[in-house]
Amino acid sequence: MGSSAVGRRSASGERPSPRARAPRRARVVVVGAGLGGLAVALRLQSAGCEVTVVERLDRPGGRAGVARAGAYRWDTGPTLVTMPELVRETLAAGGVDPDALGMLPVDPIYTIEWADGARLSFPRGRENLLAEVERSWPAEVAGVARLLDKLEPLYRLLLEVADRPFASVFDQLALVPRLARHAGLVPLWSLVAKHVRDRHLRDALAFHPLFIGGDPFRVPAVYGGLVPLQLESGGWYPDGGVWSLVGTLAAPLEIEFGARCARIVRASSGAVRAVELDGGGRIACDAVVWNGDPYAVERALGRRRERRGRSRLARPSMSCLLFYFGFARRLPRLAHHHLWVGGELRPFVSWATARQSARRPRSDRGRRRPSPAIAMYVHAPARSDPSVAPPGGDALAVLVPVPNLGAAARFGYSIGELREQVLAALERISGLSDLREWLEVEEVFTPFDFRDRYDAYAGNAFALEPTLFGSGWFRRHNRDRRVPGLYHVGAGAHPGAGIPGVLLGARLTARLLTADLRQRGLLGPTGAGKNAAEGARR
Template sequence: MSNRKAVVIGSGFGGLAAAIRTQAKGYDVTLLEMRDKPGGRAYVYKDKGYTYDAGPTIITVPFVLKELAQVAGKRIEDYVEIVPCDPFYRIYFQDGKVFDYRGEQQALESEIAKFSPSDVAGYRQFLEYSEKIFDRAFTDLADHSFHSFWEMIKVAPDLIRLRAEKSVYNRVSHFIKDPQLRQVFSFEPLLIGGNPLRSSAIYAMIHYLEKTWGVFFAMGGTGALVSGLVKLFEDIGGKLVLGARAEEIVVENGHVKGVRASIGSQEEDLADTARQPGYRFEASSETYFEAEIVISNGDVANTYRKLVKPEHRRKWTDPKLERMRYAMSLFVIYFGTDRTYEHLPHHSIVLGPRYEELLGDIFDRRIVAEDFSLYLHAPTRTDPSLAPPGGECFYVLSPVPNLKGGQDWADIKEDYADRILASLEKDHLVPDLRKHLVSKLIFTPQDFHDRLDAFQGSAFQFEPLLTQSAWFRPHNKSEDVEGLFFVGAGTHPGAGLPGVISSAKVLDRFIALIG
């Protein structure tokens, strides 16, 4: 075992990827997770025989998982089974129209032609544009370090040429004229916390990424992928400590020395209505983990604000972090039924009567509107073992303002949940839903704040604007503290499973191979 020690804070996908890569380099890695199970936001809840992935539920670019396992001398297929979803999404409009979003070119163009035959040619141009964005922004830059402004200057001409200053919605609208098709091909920034009306056109690459490699699901749920990566990490000698909440990143003379953590047990239960906001488990002991490298997969703003003392921070001060623009939050209902709905696909997008106006309510006015657009996840369509025989498990999420909206979620959550469930009781969705409801758990923006330590209750950390991307984002290598690094949604390249796993690869430039 190496005498060079590293500590990774947080066992989300970014933290797991960083822990595996760093252990494979020859370090003795300890992975600290404050919750009672690994996975971070990819937590798993169980209730009355139903298994709920807390999220994420969409796996794209599976080669990043294969590459991660190969770094450790392993095969990802030995740890998890990943299967494709078809269609990727089914998109439901208020007027009854339905769009099946698929990867196969002819099938996708047939769907487009049902809405607007004249937009097929425009779609082909958009696909070509999306490929160019992907080739530069993902293939070349996803694992690129923007630790200096010169790195940004070098790519600026390409970003200008690709019109990265424009929004995803703007670029889609340049090629596609039908209003509903514009929604179909611009909604995807919402999957990483972005407003399609102002998220940089860089994120138009998501379409090409999905179309080329597909949308996948891990059998056993996303939690099975977490378990597989944990086993891989432990197989190569890594150590996972659960119930370990980092309290301080210890810094001496500008360099990390270790992590002070409180160790205790925390069994989470979303059905526990007695839990108060700000809930923390009672620590049974405090432990110091010595390390020459510390990698945080925690919320970047709160890592700096809570774990690094102000005297060690010149750039990422509390006021600077508070001035950043934070992404939306989510309202999530996990629910199980005692019957199945076999007409539903695995992933559904249920669009409300408004698009641009609703996005304004969520991101700018920060109000909880009367209407909503929803993502409905039905994993038992692919893996029936996640529910009792004859049953179905779901989660439905509604994008909502983060805590800057000022809503009292404890007061409004039951009414809001009931309105969402009622809206799904249509013949083509989940008819008679509430009559067949067996299990229901609710997760609000306040839970993102309390349970996940997310600043402002944001579900995705920083909003993906051009002015908060690449060099403008908190860097993977801390500018304030030597030996401190960041992975996950709050650093480059950003949110989404491929992004957070790629963020760990960025560290290869800085963390040397030893052994």
Template sequence: MSQPLPHTRKTALIIGSGFGGLSLGIRLQSLGFDTTILEKQDGPGGRASQKRTPDGYVFDMGPTVITVPHFIEELFALERDGGRLDQPDYPAHVLTGERVREGESGGPRTREYVRLVPILPFYRISFDDGTFFDYDGDPDSTRRQIRALAPGDLAGYERFHQDAKAIFERGFLDLGYTHFGDMATMLRTVPDLLRLDAVRTLFSFTSRYFQSPKLRQVFSFETLLVGGNPLSVPAIYAMIHFVEKTWGIHYVMGGTGELVRAFVRKFGELGGRIEYGAEVEEILVTDGRGRPVRSPFGRRTARGVRLRDGEERHADLVVSNADWANTYLKLVPRQARRVNSDLRVKAARQSMSLLVIYFGFRDDGHPLNLRHHNIILGPRYEELLREIFGQKVLGQDFSQYLHVPTLTDPSLAPPGHHAAYTLIPVPHQGSGLNWEVEGPRLVERVLAFLEERGYIPDLRARLTYLDSITPDHFEGTLDSYLGNAFGPEPTLVQSAYFRPHNRSEDVRNLYLVGAGVQPGAGTPSVMMSAKMTARLIAQDFGLHPAVRDGAEGEGGEG
């Protein structure tokens, strides 16, 4: 059971109002903290912000795939000073209930804030030869399409399904909320990971079951949506397939920005405050005598922040929902960092970046042969991935994720029009590419491809709105190190214990939340990260002497 904070209420400052910052803000308010979120932009959401144009288009700037709706329901169900962190992470009805396949989804509290609807199929995966695979999580539908595409892989699919389920049950259901704060916790999981063959690369794992190159792509591409290269992420990420299969893919009517605004509303109802245009310049760190820290040795404690205008804000704890690397490189004084030194932070491999094209176009009266979520794969898969992640060059072809939400929600565009965005993985800023030159070139190539290959006929003649962002946007506006789009790349040596920790090893009362820290990127993982960080704070501030199994291995830092 949660316990009220003794005496005066503790104060918390959260840097950034992305999904991680908002989710944690809601949890801290429910635990009894007075929480303020400091956001440097003029609106909430961070990478999940929303663009609205004067002529009536609405574009989600970032995340569009919503999974695990009970994570959202849990946040909306929290009450002021009544937060619980010891309830089951996966209530029995969530694990045994059937997935909603039509109509509305989400729990009763969610419906008070947003309208969440299931999307079917989850994705249409189109191949370069014009064939496609509609993935909807239904085993019968999947078997039927495999039989048509590569009948020799049916037996392999049955084995993959069984083994991916075992990884999901251990890696997500059992270990998803475990904070790997020490090596001992990590070592306890190694035998299970080896038994499940979850440490080999995902593409290698998938290739054990499927001979068809197309099916190898169908069952490995999903990690690209969280910044992972299928050729290098560990096979534990096969659990994404089962996360989607178990709870489905969902859409928030009005766009993901509506969920952001709903979280802002919930945070305000619990008494939290958000300040916009409040850019943090430094996290204030003091030594054991309350003086500015001069050495990475001895006691180091976060006492607040200094804003860009020079104003200082003090609090009992500070949380960063900003980019992990730039939190340490830019905000925490170098003399306060022993573990997260410049050398260590810069040595971490960052995820790829993105070119995202936002466009509106006239409906010509003919139905689009597209779905809400479309994965359009180029003629090369492994070679293209090596170019993006390894060589860091732009290839002669590309793959893309094309999002057409107006097929579900016409309100996002003026009458008689569609709103869409397409996302193309590209190298991060370590490539040295000049995006002022390469960005417009790639935009034109992508638009020409969509038109000439028949995905959106006569697109360029029908365009009424066009904008795009490149790695320059991620590096500049979003202050992401090297313009990465998803934080550190989720390789084997940057997962679990080896992924940045949610409790700073260098500075007491400094915590992190979001895609850059455990468990990783993706909307559900970021909400898990918020609960994980809240548990660490609750332990450190004496709110929860014991916090179920998810607390294992969370001590000893700071």
């Protein structure tokens, strides 16, 4: 999609009337109209700030975009919504009717299938999951139950931590005793393997960090709290897809599309004072909220792009290939959310996340070798929303994790070979030997597209890896500790990636920023601002 000319307008295309503006109090520029940027902008605007969102693309949503080809439509970013109450809270805190967006339950949340024929539906509710386990792995039920008991307090801790800023490394160290008490610091895979023996169930109960760019063999077990989160919350599909969530968040906001932030201007004191755009535009402001790639902000501040200090410990996440397929017929046996594991999970994840242990042997260097048998995620929303494809058709988005561009030289792969693995897996899942004859539309999105379209360092797909040194204090702080007036939100900021993560981060960032503006006398506590602040504290 091409970029439109820079112009100040609302997401609906209507130019706001200058006479309708409230008297100037606090001016905030949000850089990036991703889900986190839109959510924080809504909260700040409702609190009484004068908010302008600048977006380098020609539409809102960032990675949560939409692609169309003929009668086919695909969400290009996140597709699984959990914690729908957080979406409603975000809308309400921004002065939007929380019922403006319909949400459809998806149950089972997803289906996991292995190449050897094993299959598990992952439903909402702990007892429902244990019943599914008992059907195929009755000897594992007690172990899975014990594991869920271990993960429950880690889930509660995740929610608590997500609402807490990490101003000091001591904030992180203070959590260590609690994490240790609940085995939250050991690798997630190790905790799962301690209670579950079957490799299929180990995959099913440990893979969840892959949804936010994490390696389940290395991330701390606290991220296993994503399992009870999904069991409690269930899976949800917004009417019209995640793209309709983007539109609902963007509609009340003033957004400048085709506007790339070239520089964050600072006063002699070091505090933020304006944002300069490519082409010479300049927007004066009291604060900036950065919703772009966490590494690109260094360039906007005039620093070298290389990572320094504590950020060296946090690595950019893996990337992914996204295949968009339009089939002229509906594929049988495919769930709304479907995961395929083509072989042993560990070799593939080690390859995709470019672990040191996955380096090629010296004798094999200089030769490209194929990836291990792939694991992939398939989004097939026509089961819930037939409008995504022509009548009787199917619109599939398939995500395959791959190494980011910083590791691609050591971990070569062929897009064509991965495509063949994807289509072969879809044939296995659907049972259609003539599947390729029904394929009408096909597009692919690569790590180079992540780099060029989203300015993502090394073509990362999920910002930072959620390792121990990529979490909490080691991620971008919601309130920048070095630059007064600079704040962060989105996948690269605390608490992290995923729709719940960026919405929780937006709530935290808005709370910190409004408190700072009030302290500076730029924002009052009355009216809509007070209501928004109270919503942000809940």
